[in-house]
Amino acid sequence: MNFLDRLPKDFWTRNETLVAAVIVAFCIVATISDPLFFTVTTVSDLLRASIVIGILAIGAMLVLVSGGIDVSFTAIAVFAMYAATKISLALWPEMPWPMIFIVAMLVGAGLGAINGIFIAFFKLPTLIVTLGTLSVFRGFLLTFVGSQRISALPPEMRDFSRGVLARGTTEAGNFYSIPWSVLALVGVIVLTWFILQKTMLGRSIYAIGGNPESARRIGINVPWTQFFIYVYVGALAGLAGIIHGSVGRMADPFSLVGLELSVIAAVVLGGARLVGGYGTITGTLLGVALIVIVQNSLIVVGIPTTWQSVTIGLLILLGTGVPAYRAKRAAARAG
Amino acid sequence: MAQTDATPFIDLRNITKRYAGVTALDGVDFEVSAGEAVCLAGENGSGKSTLIKIISGVEKPTEGTINIDGYDIPQNSPRIAAARGVMVIFQDFSLFPNLPVYENIAYPTQMNARRRFFDRAAARTLAGDVLARIGVEIDLNERVENLPVAQKQLVAICRALASNAQLIIMDEPTTALTEKEVQRLLGIIRRLKDDGVAVIFVSHKLAEVLEVSEKVVVLRNGQKVAEGPATNFDTKSLTLHMTGRDVPEAKPAAVVQGAPTLMSVNSLGKSGVFSDISFELKAGEILGVTGLLGSGRTSLAKALFGLVRADEGAVSVDGQQIPLGDPIAASQARIGYVPEDRLTEGLFLTQSIMRNVAIGRLDEHARGSFLDMKGLYAEASDWIARLKVKAPDIQAPVQSLSGGNQQRVALARWLSRAPRVLILNGPSVGVDVGSKADIHDIIRELAGEGIGVIVISDDLPELLSTCNRILVMREGRVTDEIDGAAATEADLAHRLAS
Numbered sequence: 001m002n003f004l005d006r007l008p009k010d011f012w013t014r015n016e017t018l019v020a021a022v023i024v025a026f027c028i029v030a031t032i033s034d035p036l037f038f039t040v041t042t043v044s045d046l047l048r049a050s051i052v053i054g055i056l057a058i059g060a061m062l063v064l065v066s067g068g069i070d071v072s073f074t075a076i077a078v079f080a081m082y083a084a085t086k087i088s089l090a091l092w093p094e095m096p097w098p099m100i101f102i103v104a105m106l107v108g109a110g111l112g113a114i115n116g117i118f119i120a121f122f123k124l125p126t127l128i129v130t131l132g133t134l135s136v137f138r139g140f141l142l143t144f145v146g147s148q149r150i151s152a153l154p155p156e157m158r159d160f161s162r163g164v165l166a167r168g169t170t171e172a173g174n175f176y177s178i179p180w181s182v183l184a185l186v187g188v189i190v191l192t193w194f195i196l197q198k199t200m201l202g203r204s205i206y207a208i209g210g211n212p213e214s215a216r217r218i219g220i221n222v223p224w225t226q227f228f229i230y231v232y233v234g235a236l237a238g239l240a241g242i243i244h245g246s247v248g249r250m251a252d253p254f255s256l257v258g259l260e261l262s263v264i265a266a267v268v269l270g271g272a273r274l275v276g277g278y279g280t281i282t283g284t285l286l287g288v289a290l291i292v293i294v295q296n297s298l299i300v301v302g303i304p305t306t307w308q309s310v311t312i313g314l315l316i317l318l319g320t321g322v323p324a325y326r327a328k329r330a331a332a333r334a335g
Numbered sequence: 336m337a338q339t340d341a342t343p344f345i346d347l348r349n350i351t352k353r354y355a356g357v358t359a360l361d362g363v364d365f366e367v368s369a370g371e372a373v374c375l376a377g378e379n380g381s382g383k384s385t386l387i388k389i390i391s392g393v394e395k396p397t398e399g400t401i402n403i404d405g406y407d408i409p410q411n412s413p414r415i416a417a418a419r420g421v422m423v424i425f426q427d428f429s430l431f432p433n434l435p436v437y438e439n440i441a442y443p444t445q446m447n448a449r450r451r452f453f454d455r456a457a458a459r460t461l462a463g464d465v466l467a468r469i470g471v472e473i474d475l476n477e478r479v480e481n482l483p484v485a486q487k488q489l490v491a492i493c494r495a496l497a498s499n500a501q502l503i504i505m506d507e508p509t510t511a512l513t514e515k516e517v518q519r520l521l522g523i524i525r526r527l528k529d530d531g532v533a534v535i536f537v538s539h540k541l542a543e544v545l546e547v548s549e550k551v552v553v554l555r556n557g558q559k560v561a562e563g564p565a566t567n568f569d570t571k572s573l574t575l576h577m578t579g580r581d582v583p584e585a586k587p588a589a590v591v592q593g594a595p596t597l598m599s600v601n602s603l604g605k606s607g608v609f610s611d612i613s614f615e616l617k618a619g620e621i622l623g624v625t626g627l628l629g630s631g632r633t634s635l636a637k638a639l640f641g642l643v644r645a646d647e648g649a650v651s652v653d654g655q656q657i658p659l660g661d662p663i664a665a666s667q668a669r670i671g672y673v674p675e676d677r678l679t680e681g682l683f684l685t686q687s688i689m690r691n692v693a694i695g696r697l698d699e700h701a702r703g704s705f706l707d708m709k710g711l712y713a714e715a716s717d718w719i720a721r722l723k724v725k726a727p728d729i730q731a732p733v734q735s736l737s738g739g740n741q742q743r744v745a746l747a748r749w750l751s752r753a754p755r756v757l758i759l760n761g762p763s764v765g766v767d768v769g770s771k772a773d774i775h776d777i778i779r780e781l782a783g784e785g786i787g788v789i790v791i792s793d794d795l796p797e798l799l800s801t802c803n804r805i806l807v808m809r810e811g812r813v814t815d816e817i818d819g820a821a822a823t824e825a826d827l828a829h830r831l832a833s
Contacts, residue, residue, distance in 0.1 A: 200446060203434075203453045207442065210431035217429050218443045219414055277433030 015271030015319060019286040022315070026293060030300045036172070037300050044176040046292055048247075051185045052256075053263055054288045055240040058192050059233035060260075061267045061284040065196075066229050067209040067276025068126030071260045072115060075137040076234050077241030078256040080108040083145055084242055085251040088154045097156040097246070104242035105235040111137055112234015113227070120226035134260075141253055150251040157246040181243045188236060193281050195232075205229060209276030265312060266291040269319045290315065342405055343368045344502055344533050345390060345421075350399035352385050352557075359385040360396070361557040367502060372524060372534040372547050374565065377554035378577050383537055386554065387504055390535075391423045392416035404501065417447065420501030426510065428491040432480035437462035439479050440493045447498060465493040469523045484628070485516040492523065502533040509543045513627055514829065521547050545569075555579055570796070570824075587621050587779055587819060590803050594618045597787040598670075598756045600639070603648030608634045609811035612648070616756065616787040621778060623798040623819065624791045625831060626808030633675060635808070636760045636791045640672035641665040652755060671749035673742075675761035675791075681745045684734040688726055688744055689715050691733050695748040718747040722777065739770025746777065757781065760791045775801050795824050795831070807831055 030037040063070040084104035088095040118129040167177035196202035204225050208215045216222050245251045270287030272279030294311050343366035352360040360382045367373050377383040388394040392411040401408045403419045430439050441458035462475050471489050495503050509517050524547050536544045551568045553561040553576040561576040594617040604610035609631035616622050626632040637643040644660025652668045674680035682691055692715040700711040722743040763771040778801050782788050792798055798805050807815035807830050815830045
């Protein structure tokens with residue numbers, strides 16, 4: 001059996017393939033117009049820019065797979081980041097960074113649990129709940145926790161941001177570095193992949209997204225599964241938030257919020273469907289890569305940065321519109 | 336009347352179920368033995384779905400005892416019933432369209448084994464074994480959404496078998512199947528019965544499954560009104576028991592000789608959906624169009640009214656050609672269309688009965704920029720009375736009516752516009768047998784007044800009792816044209832599905 005035969009039947013029509021092709025095409029065009037584009041420096045820059053958005057996107061993908069949509073994760077991320085920083089500064093400024101991270105993830109999980117309670121046990125629509133909690137979490141943060149930017153972070157957070165896996169200077173004299181936080185992204189990928197692909201819990205998330213009523217009928221505990229999803233996604237948001245604060249060397253309660261639609265866009269580009277049941281980690285990462293490339297490197301091919309959002313919008317319209325249009329045509333033919 | 340040679344697999348005694356004052360089931364005894372196939376028949380609201388829910392543990396009976404496989408089950412639940420091997424295959428199959436075949440089949444088994452990790456290899460093996468057991472080949476890795484309906488049903492059966500089903504309850508199992516597929520299903524059912532698996536068919540179209548069944552149980556208004564060997568029943572006697580009255584089989588009046596041609600359709604086509612559709616409709620004629628789901632009958636109906644834009648061909652009424660894909664032009668040419676799904680396409684559910692009828696006549700009652708409400712409402716109430724809509728109050732929302740009365744409201748709206756041609760898509764879907772006969776009377780009366788009626792339906796007795804002529808569609812083409820007066824149900828079923 002050769003390699004081509006082992007590809008899934010729908011390989012050529014998948015969003016993943018489409019997005020990968022766009023990325024490759026972009027890189028080719030960019031390299032032609034600027035030979036310096038395709039260097040270790042660019043790759044390491046893009047990688048660094050992908051970490052926070054990547055972790056958030058994996059969480060958002062999980063929610064989409066289960067048939068919901070979460071727009072509150074950026075508020076959770078910034079809340080968890082700011083609260084963890086404040087807790088550390090108030091109680092134990094020398095708190096080791098892994099502990100600060102755990103605090104942030106616990107805060108995130110707690111806020112996610114609030115989403116989970118409304119969605120899983122009160123059965124409210126996910127968009128309504130998370131739109132509400134987006135505002136509430138953010139408002140609560142600014143009113144009761146604080147609205148000052150903190151640049152004097154706990155020293156351990158700064159130490160974390162200085163840690164690198166590799167660094168160096170290319171022959172052309174350009175500096176590159178790969179920070180520790182890449183490992184966090186890798187860890188999230190591996191853990192989420194394991195949950196989704198290898199555990200009954202993960203498969204039940206796909207099942208619920210595919211058909212919630214059927215899931216209930218075969219005895220899946222739908223509310224608890226949903227509750228787990230929002231807690232897990234909250235914890236991921238907390239992790240993304242604290243990494244964002246550490247790497248940016250500033251706990252800014254006004255940051256991150258507003259990013260949620262770009263993250264959801266990345267996930268949708270990667271093939272997750274808003275109706276639920278579909279979404280892969282590979283697709284999500286490709287979607288993130290595409291969004292990050294567009295946000296950071298569009299200028300290389302001579303497109304002004306003001307066109308970023310237009311480009312992202314067009315990519316979404318094409319990337320999701322084409323398959324949706326095809327499906328509609330197929331349905332019309334069947335009817 | 337329990338069988339003496341073996342304890343029944345399911346033994347329900349004196350089951351009563353009340354919901355907030357309404358008695359859905361009233362002292363029903365029901366038993367099924369291993370390897371036996373039972374038809375459970377009844378109209379909507381007869382209590383058959385409640386009975387199924389009680390067997391499968393979804394609902395608890397108010398009174399009565401449940402015994403499954405020799406065990407008394409005082410507190411039935413879906414989990415307990417499933418653990419004893421009771422599996423329900425719902426009409427929608429309850430599959431996961433986004434997941435591959437093997438996972439659909441094997442997931443519940445692994446879940447019931449309380450596994451934490453999903454074992455793909457074991458799932459594939461199990462799914463392959465079960466498919467082999469019923470002698471069917473389906474690609475294990477295909478996503479269920481890409482399978483045709485008949486294969487989805489087989490996957491659902493396999494899923495039940497994988498979970499060690501002792502009793503499979505099938506809800507409306509033959510609705511979407513072709514004749515060939517029904518035969519294959521019956522073959523599989525026979526195989527399962529030989530293995531000792533019991534089957535309950537729940538349906539209001541039972542003729543097809545009678546031949547593999549041992550027993551028929553008929554419910555009406557929550558009571559068991561008939562029970563006996565399947566050989567004692569046929570479609571006619573089932574209808575009699577289900578409705579409690581003899582619904583006479585009426586025949587349509589013949590079309591008046593020399594009646595003028597009202598509508599003519601010339602090689603109408605829409606690529607990939609239907610093609611080369613030509614027919615003429617005479618004044619006072621009732622024309623049936625039938626075909627299985629996916630044959631293009633609904634698209635054709637919509638295309639005639641302009642809701643779907645046909646690519647080629649022409650539709651004309653009284654010699655005047657009507658632009659394709661323009662429902663407003665179609666309705667100005669006095670074509671009426673009552674859609675199949677009146678709940679989502681036909682009615683404003685939360686609005687009053689009155690308004691639902693009146694909406695079709697707003698233009699006629701305009702006085703300048705204002706509406707003549709009195710005239711509008713007088714006309715609407717006149718139609719509501721003429722069609723005998725049973726409603727406590729014509730200001731009540733349409734959703735408070737029964738299916739049959741909702742359909743009358745939809746009809747009244749179009750009739751108030753004095754249509755020349757009326758297209759009825761599934762006129763009695765979701766309507767009980769009694770109201771159905773009344774709707775058929777209305778259809779025949781309308782034709783008597785010279786309206787040309789097109790009835791689109793897959794309900795063969797309905798077509799036979801209303802239509803002068805029946806067009807059979809298959810894969811987007813008209814494959815047969817049958818004289819309604821001479822046709823028989825068996826003949827029609829054969830042409831429809833072979």
